[in-house]
Amino acid sequence: MTVLDIRNLAVAFGATPVVHGVDLSIARGEALALVGESGSGKSITAMALMGLLPARASMTADAMELEGQDLRGLSDAALRRLRGPQMGMIFQEPMTSLTPVLTIGRQMTEALRVHFGLSGEAARARAIDMLDRVEISRPADRLRQYPHEFSGGMRQRVMIAMTMALEPRLLIADEPTTALDVTVQAQILDLMRTLVRETGTSLLLITHDMGVVAQMADRVTVMRHGRLVETEAAAPLFAAPRQDYTRILLNSVPRLDAPLRPAPQPTPPVLGFRDISRSFAGRGLLRRSEPVRALDGVTLDIARGETLALVGESGSGKSTLGRIGTRLDLEHDGRVEIDGIDITGLRGRALRKLRSRVQVVFQDPLASLDPRFTVGRTLGEPLRIHQGLAGECLRTRAADLLAQVGLPSSALGRLPHEFSGGQRQRIAIARALAVDPAVIVADEPTSALDVSVQSKVLDLMEDLQRERGLAYLFVTHDLAVVRRIAHRVAVMRRGRIVEMGPVSAVLDDARHPYTQALLAAAPVADPTRARRPPAPMPHTPDKPLSLVSDGHWVAA
Amino acid sequence: MMARYLIRRLLMGVTTIFVTTIAVTLLIHLVPGDPVQIMYAQSQGTTPEQLEAIRDRLGLNDPLPLQYLSFLGRLLEGDLGQTIRGQQPVLELLLERLPNTLALAGAAMVLAVAIGLPIGFLAAYRRGSWVDSTLMIAAIAGVSVPHFWLGLVLMFVFAVNLGWLPVAGTGPANLILPAITLGLSNAAIVARMTRSSMIDVMSQDFVRTAHAKGLPKAMILNAHVMRAGLVPIVTMMGLQFTYMMGGAIVVENIFAWNGIGRLAIDAIFQRDYPLIQGFILVFATTVVIVSLLIDLAYALLDPRIRRSA
Numbered sequence: 065m066t067v068l069d070i071r072n073l074a075v076a077f078g079a080t081p082v083v084h085g086v087d088l089s090i091a092r093g094e095a096l097a098l099v100g101e102s103g104s105g106k107s108i109t110a111m112a113l114m115g116l117l118p119a120r121a122s123m124t125a126d127a128m129e130l131e132g133q134d135l136r137g138l139s140d141a142a143l144r145r146l147r148g149p150q151m152g153m154i155f156q157e158p159m160t161s162l163t164p165v166l167t168i169g170r171q172m173t174e175a176l177r178v179h180f181g182l183s184g185e186a187a188r189a190r191a192i193d194m195l196d197r198v199e200i201s202r203p204a205d206r207l208r209q210y211p212h213e214f215s216g217g218m219r220q221r222v223m224i225a226m227t228m229a230l231e232p233r234l235l236i237a238d239e240p241t242t243a244l245d246v247t248v249q250a251q252i253l254d255l256m257r258t259l260v261r262e263t264g265t266s267l268l269l270i271t272h273d274m275g276v277v278a279q280m281a282d283r284v285t286v287m288r289h290g291r292l293v294e295t296e297a298a299a300p301l302f303a304a305p306r307q308d309y310t311r312i313l314l315n316s317v318p319r320l321d322a323p324l325r326p327a328p329q330p331t332p333p334v335l336g337f338r339d340i341s342r343s344f345a346g347r348g349l350l351r352r353s354e355p356v357r358a359l360d361g362v363t364l365d366i367a368r369g370e371t372l373a374l375v376g377e378s379g380s381g382k383s384t385l386g387r388i389g390t391r392l393d394l395e396h397d398g399r400v401e402i403d404g405i406d407i408t409g410l411r412g413r414a415l416r417k418l419r420s421r422v423q424v425v426f427q428d429p430l431a432s433l434d435p436r437f438t439v440g441r442t443l444g445e446p447l448r449i450h451q452g453l454a455g456e457c458l459r460t461r462a463a464d465l466l467a468q469v470g471l472p473s474s475a476l477g478r479l480p481h482e483f484s485g486g487q488r489q490r491i492a493i494a495r496a497l498a499v500d501p502a503v504i505v506a507d508e509p510t511s512a513l514d515v516s517v518q519s520k521v522l523d524l525m526e527d528l529q530r531e532r533g534l535a536y537l538f539v540t541h542d543l544a545v546v547r548r549i550a551h552r553v554a555v556m557r558r559g560r561i562v563e564m565g566p567v568s569a570v571l572d573d574a575r576h577p578y579t580q581a582l583l584a585a586a587p588v589a590d591p592t593r594a595r596r597p598p599a600p601m602p603h604t605p606d607k608p609l610s611l612v613s614d615g616h617w618v619a620a
Numbered sequence: 621m622m623a624r625y626l627i628r629r630l631l632m633g634v635t636t637i638f639v640t641t642i643a644v645t646l647l648i649h650l651v652p653g654d655p656v657q658i659m660y661a662q663s664q665g666t667t668p669e670q671l672e673a674i675r676d677r678l679g680l681n682d683p684l685p686l687q688y689l690s691f692l693g694r695l696l697e698g699d700l701g702q703t704i705r706g707q708q709p710v711l712e713l714l715l716e717r718l719p720n721t722l723a724l725a726g727a728a729m730v731l732a733v734a735i736g737l738p739i740g741f742l743a744a745y746r747r748g749s750w751v752d753s754t755l756m757i758a759a760i761a762g763v764s765v766p767h768f769w770l771g772l773v774l775m776f777v778f779a780v781n782l783g784w785l786p787v788a789g790t791g792p793a794n795l796i797l798p799a800i801t802l803g804l805s806n807a808a809i810v811a812r813m814t815r816s817s818m819i820d821v822m823s824q825d826f827v828r829t830a831h832a833k834g835l836p837k838a839m840i841l842n843a844h845v846m847r848a849g850l851v852p853i854v855t856m857m858g859l860q861f862t863y864m865m866g867g868a869i870v871v872e873n874i875f876a877w878n879g880i881g882r883l884a885i886d887a888i889f890q891r892d893y894p895l896i897q898g899f900i901l902v903f904a905t906t907v908v909i910v911s912l913l914i915d916l917a918y919a920l921l922d923p924r925i926r927r928s929a
Contacts (some may be wrong), residue, residue, distance in 0.1 A: 155825060163830065163844045164923070175833040178833075223829070
C-alpha cells in the first residue's frame with residue numbers, strides 16, 4: 065500500500081531549476097531517508113510536498129499523490145486541510161520552531177481544534193496524553209509553560225508530540241536531531257522509531273547524517289545537486305553502493321572503527337592548563353543568581369605536533385576552556401602556561417605579542433570572517449601587525465598562505481560570501497596560520513560542513529600539523545571525528561574531565577559511564593548494527609581523576 | 621520575578637531623574653557669560669544692585685555643590701522655585717499645563733496607532749504587491765512632512781476655509797487639528813515599523829511550523845504573528861511617545877494650545893531659568909514614567925521577560 069507517490073518532480077526558483085526528475089514512493093509504515101549534502105534539494109522536495117514552497121518557486125510533477133489523492137493543483141485551502149492530519153512535519157531548529165509568546169498547551173491544542181473540532185477539554189486531554197508518550201514529566205503543568213522554559217531536546221519532543229497528536233499518515237522529519245547533543249539525539253530517534261511503529265505512520269526522514277540513516281531508514285534515496293542519484297534498500301546501499309557519489313558520501317563519514325593516527329614523538333607541552341575553574345555569575349544590575357560553574361579544576365597539556373580532542377555535550381565547558389586557552393577569556397582561576405611559562409597574568413602589549421602563539425578557528429567561518437574584508441585584507445592584517453610586513457612582501461606571503469590551504473592566489477581580492485563553506489573554513493585556517501602559531505584551538509571547525517568537505521578540511525589540518533609541528537586543541541561533539549583527527553582525547557562533562565587518554569584507550573576501552581553512554585549514543589553508519597535503545601544517562605558523583613593504564617585517566 | 625523586573629526598572633528611572641537634576645543645575649552655568657545679565661539684557665533699566673539681588677535670590681553666588689543641594693532640597697519639598705516674570709510657582713504652573721500636553725500627545729498616539737498599525741500589517745501581509753508599494757510611499761511622504769507645514773495646511777483648510785474647526789486655542793474641539801497634525805506623521809512611522817516587524821516575524825521558523833500544522837492563515841496571523849510582532853512595536857511606541865512630547869512643543873505653538881511646550885518656548889525666549897529647569901525636570905519625569913509603563917506592557921506581552929527576568 066503506497067502512502068506517497070511522487071514522479072518526476074521539478075522545482076524552480078524563477079528561471080533557476082533547483083530540483084529535477086525526482087521520484088519518491090513510500091509504503092505504509094515505511095521509513096524512507098532522503099539523503100544529500102547542502103544544496104542537494106532535499107528540503108525543497110519536502111516543502112514542495114507540503115505545499116509550503118516560497119511564492120517565487122514553481123513546481124511541476126507527473127504525479128504527486130498522498131493516500132491516492134492528487135496534490136497537484138489543489139487550492140491553498142484544500143492543501144492546508146491535508147497539512148497536519150495527512151502529512152505532518154518536524155523541523156531542524158527546535159529552539160526557534162515553537163512560537164515564543166504562546167503556551168505549549170495553546171500550540172498543541174490549536175491544530176486539534178482546527179482539524180478535528182475537538183473541544184478545549186478534549187484537546188487538552190489529547191495534548192497531555194501525547195506529552196506523556198514523548199516522556200515529558202508532569203504534562204498537565206507543562207501545558208501552561210512557554211517554549212523558553214524547555215531545553216532543545218524537550219522542545220523537539222514537544223514538536224514531535226504536537227505533530228503526532230494529529231496522527232498524520234506521513235511524517236516528514238527535516239534533520240530532526242541535527243541541532244541536538246548525541247545522547248539527546250539517540251533518545252529522540254528512539255522515540256520517533258517507537259511512535260512510527262505504534263501508529264503505522266510512514267516516515268520521510270531528511271538528513272545529511274549517514275549514521276542516522278543507518279539507524280532509522282528501511283530505504284534510502286540519495287540526492288545531489290537537485291537530482292536523484294539512487295534509491296535503494298538501506299542494507300544493500302550501505303554494504304555495496306552502486307553509484308560513485310554514494311560511495312564517496314559513505315567513505316567520507318568518519319567511523320568509530322577507523323584506524324588510529326600514530327602517536328607523535330613525545331615532546332614537552334606547548335600549552336598547559338593548570339587547575340582551571342571558571343564561573344559565570346548571574347548578570348544584572350541588582351539581580352544575584354547562583355553562579356554557573358562552567359569549568360571546575362581542569363588540568364591538561366598539549367604537546368607539539370599533537371592533537372588533543374575535547375569532547376562533550378553542550379554546557380560541558382569545552383568551548384570555555386578553548387576560549388581561556390586563546391586568552392579570549394581572562395576571568396578564570398588557575399594557570400595557563402605556554403612553553404612551560406606561566407602567562408596567566410599577562411595583559412596589554414605582552415598579551416598581544418603572545419597571541420601569535422595560540423590562534424583560533426571557529427565553527428562558523430562565515431560569521432568569523434569580516435564580510436566586508438577581502439581575503440587579502442583578512443590575511444594581511446595579522447601579517448602587518450605581528451610581522452610588520454607591507455606591500456609586495458605582504459601580498460606574496462598572503463598568497464603563500466592561501467596556497468598552503470589549497471586555494472589560488474586569485475582568491476585574495478574576493479569577499480567571504482563568494483566562497484563555499486569549506487573554502488571559507490580554509491581561509492579561516494590560513495588566517496590562523498598567518499602569525500605562525502604553535503597551537504591552534506579549533507572549536508567545532510567542521511561541524512557546519514558537509515561530510516565530504518569535512519573530510520578534506522580534516523586532511524588539510526593533518527597535513528599542516530605534519531609540516532609545521534602544530535598542536536591542535538580540537539573541540540568537538542563528534543567521537544568519530546575524534547578518532548579520525550586526534551591523538552589524545554579528554555571527555556568533559558559539567559566542567560570537569562571525566563576521562564582522558566590516548567584515543568585508542570578512551571574509545572576502545574572506555575571506563576567512565578559517561579564516555580560509554582556517549583559511545584553508545586553515537587550513530588554508526590551501519591544498518592546491520594543492532595539498534596540499541598540509548599542507555600539512561602548515569603548520574604555519578606564527580607571524583608578526582610586516577611590513572612588506570614599508560615596515560616589513561618578516569619574519574620571513578 | 622515580575623516584581624523584581626519592575627523594581628529594577630523603577631530604580632533605573634529614579635536614577636535617570638537624579639542625573640537630570642544635576643544636568644539642570646549645571647544648565648544655568650553652561651550658557652557663556654553671566655546668566656542674569658543675559659536674562660536682563662533687553663531691560664536697560666535694571667541697575668547692577670538689582671542684578672546682584674536677583675543673583676542672590678537665585679542662589680547663583682553660592683558654590684556649585686551648595687547650589688545643587690539646595691535645589692535638591694527644595695525639589696524634595698515640591699518647590700521648583702518661582703518664575704522670574706510674574707513670580708508664579710514653577711511647579712504649579714507646569715502641572716497646570718501638563719495635562720493639556722499629555723492629552724495632545726495621547727490623542728495623537730491613539731491616532732497614530734489606529735492608522736499606522738493596520739496599514740503596516742496590511743502592507744506586510746501583501747508584501748511586494750502594489751498595495752504594499754502604495755502604502756509605503758504614502759508612509760515615506762507622511763514621515764517627510766514637517767509638523768509646522770502640515771499644521772498650517774490643516775488650519776488653513778479646515779479652520780479658515782471650511783470653518784469646521786476652531787483655528788487656535790485650548791478646548792475639546794481645538795484638540796482635533798493639533799492631534800491630527802502630530803498623529804499623521806507618527807502614523808507613518810508606526811506603519812513602517814509594524815511592516816518591518818511583521819515581515820521579520822513572518823519569516824520565522826515558528827510561523828513555518830504553524831503552516832505545517834495546517835492552521836488557517838487568519839489564525840496564524842492573529843495568534844502567532846501578531847503577538848510576536850507586537851513586542852518590538854510596543855517598545856518603539858514608547859520611544860515614539862517621547863518624540864511626540866517633543867513634537868508637541870512645535871504643534872502647541874502653531875495652534876496656541878496651552879501645553880507645557882508652549883510655556884517652555886516662552887520661557888526660553890524670556891530666559892526664565894527656573895521655568896526652563898522645571899520644564900526639563902517635568903518633561904524628563906514624564907518620559908521616565910511612560911518608559912516604565914512601556915516596560916510593563918512589554919513584560920505582559922513577552923513571557924520570556926515575565927517569567928525569567
